[in-house]
Amino acid sequence: xxxxxxxxxxxxxxxxxxxxxxxxHRAPTAMVEYKFVNRSPVDLRPxxxxxxxxxxxxxxxxxxxxEIEHLRRHxxxxxxxxxxxxxxRLDPASVEISDRDGAxxxxxxxxxxxxxxxxxxxxxxxxxLHFRKTVPESExxxxxxxxxxxxxxxxxxxxxxxxxxxxxxxxxLVEMGTRRRVSHEYQSQxxxxxxxxxxxxxxxxxxxxxxxxxxxxxxxxxxxxxxxxHQQIGPRLENSQKxxxxxxxxxFRGHLGYALTDVVTYDAFLRDFDLYYAKLFDGVRHDSGxxxxxxxxxxxxxxSYGIDPASKIAVFSDSLNLRKALLLCEAYEGQLRTSFGIGxxxxxxxxxxxxxxxxxxxxxxxxxxVAKISDSPGKTICDNPEFLSYLRTVFDVDQPQPPVTFxxxxxxxxxxxxxx
Numbered sequence: 001x002x003x004x005x006x007x008x009x010x011x012x013x014x015x016x017x018x019x020x021x022x023x024x025h026r027a028p029t030a031m032v033e034y035k036f037v038n039r040s041p042v043d044l045r046p047x048x049x050x051x052x053x054x055x056x057x058x059x060x061x062x063x064x065x066x067e068i069e070h071l072r073r074h075x076x077x078x079x080x081x082x083x084x085x086x087x088x089r090l091d092p093a094s095v096e097i098s099d100r101d102g103a104x105x106x107x108x109x110x111x112x113x114x115x116x117x118x119x120x121x122x123x124x125x126x127x128x129l130h131f132r133k134t135v136p137e138s139e140x141x142x143x144x145x146x147x148x149x150x151x152x153x154x155x156x157x158x159x160x161x162x163x164x165x166x167x168x169x170x171x172x173l174v175e176m177g178t179r180r181r182v183s184h185e186y187q188s189q190x191x192x193x194x195x196x197x198x199x200x201x202x203x204x205x206x207x208x209x210x211x212x213x214x215x216x217x218x219x220x221x222x223x224x225x226x227x228x229x230h231q232q233i234g235p236r237l238e239n240s241q242k243x244x245x246x247x248x249x250x251x252f253r254g255h256l257g258y259a260l261t262d263v264v265t266y267d268a269f270l271r272d273f274d275l276y277y278a279k280l281f282d283g284v285r286h287d288s289g290x291x292x293x294x295x296x297x298x299x300x301x302x303x304s305y306g307i308d309p310a311s312k313i314a315v316f317s318d319s320l321n322l323r324k325a326l327l328l329c330e331a332y333e334g335q336l337r338t339s340f341g342i343g344x345x346x347x348x349x350x351x352x353x354x355x356x357x358x359x360x361x362x363x364x365x366x367x368x369x370v371a372k373i374s375d376s377p378g379k380t381i382c383d384n385p386e387f388l389s390y391l392r393t394v395f396d397v398d399q400p401q402p403p404v405t406f407x408x409x410x411x412x413x414x415x416x417x418x419x420x
Contacts, residue, residue: 001050004057005128005184009088010067010209012120013178014220017071017208021081022226022251023113027233032115032225033364036106036122037381039357044104047129051106052097054125058090058118070212076255090117106360112229119225119360123179127348127356131182134353144186147350148193154322155197161326162201171329172203172339174219175210176317177347180355187347191216194346203339219341221256221285222248224372225362227263231391232365238394241272249280257282258315264373266294268395275305283313283337289375291316292414293404295332309336317341318376321349323420331413373397 023030038044063085071077071085094110095118106126108118135143162171175194181187191210194202204217211218227244234243245259259277261269261284273284278301286294295314302309314336316328325340332338348355361381362370371382371391382388392398406414 001053001057004060005054005125006058006061006121007184008067008209009061009063009085009090009117010070010212011124011178011184012117012208013176013206013223014208014211014218015206015223016117016120016220017085018076018220018252018256019222019226020085020113020116021077022247023116023229024081024084025078026247026251027229028111028113030112030229030233031110031366032108032112032229032362034108034115034119034225034360035363035381035383036104036126036360037358038104039359039378040354042130042356044126044130044356045099047126047133048097048099048104050129051104051122051125054129055095055097055118055122056092058121059092062086062089067208067212070208070218074255076252084113088114088117090114090121094118095122107363108360112365116225120179123358123360124181124184126358127180128183130356131348131350131353135182135350140183143182143350143353144189146352147182147186148189150349150351151190151193151346152197155193158198158201158322158326161329162198165330169329169333171201171326171333173198173201173322173325174203174315174317174339174341175205175207175346176219176341176343178207178343180344180358181347182350182353182355186350188213190346206341206343221258222260224260224263224287227260228362228370228372229365231370232368237391241269242277245272245277245281249277254280258285258313259283260285260287261294262286262288262372262375264371264391264395265289265375265397266297267401268373268397270297270301271396273301278302278305278307278312283315285315285317285341287318288379289318290414291318291328292331292406292410292417294375295328295336296404296406296410299335310334311337313337313339315339315341317343319344321345321420324417327413327417327420331410 096107204219208218230240230244234240299309369384369387
């Protein structure tokens, strides 16, 4: 191993820390199993040895006082949790790396409060090692320059949008590219370019370490695993989403009020997202399915409660590029308060290089299966068909839904979105 690719425990997404505090306080005995999933047609098994070395190197990391002090400035982190982070060390022995069914298999086992931090580090390790294997060292500088030139051209479109719409449709971008970046170095260069070219539109980054280094907001609340855990630690499966939302409100007392919506499809989420939660939460996050359908259903649900949709935030974060995000902003900013989390197309968009599509998701909690039923085909994750079928039945996932209609202008923007 030339050098560790991960040099800071804080080189991860902010929601790992918020969910980690919840895990320590409210689910300290939850035992989990994460599974690595490669959706790309690439055999990653030749990287197995290097991945093992990089994962083993994580054991040497600990939070710095600078990073602890950065987190302390957030009013939602408690002193006991900051002490926990100061003492935290990752245990590579909990990570199993093997061949299974002709593919690279990575599993993480152990207490949720401790193992929650492996996911982003492992994904960033795999994607950077793949990039290094694909692009020789002698060509990487040129590859970075080509990627930045391409991004600079796309940022010109953002500037034109801002010039056209002014303050009527503010564009809020959150950089979320850690998990699939081609390298830590390139992600840093991308953030620097965003700060230089569109400082007023860069709302923040999901990466806590870069937030520390570059004086940015770190943005993040909850991920799919948060609601999945409640499928096995909650009172009843049918109440698992409500239990998750209620626990979040009790833990963070009004902070971090953005709910992820697509763990068991958005329609099932909306049936649980009653007036109580609609008033308590500041907004919702979209991460699969048609974002225009999501926006229309969100607006309709809020209006049905007598809530002005423009008072709530919609965070769009599913496979976006800048052009798609601008079309969504044009369509819905003003009806909702929008922001856009973009990752892969910022930190892995190198001409001639195909970014990996890899994720790491919960498979079991306390030895029992959990599942994610996405609004996008192919994103459902569960290794137990019986539990998956039961979950679908409990949440009426397969019941037909009335079609969503769009105004002519929204329909035009939607067509442009899917062609972008």
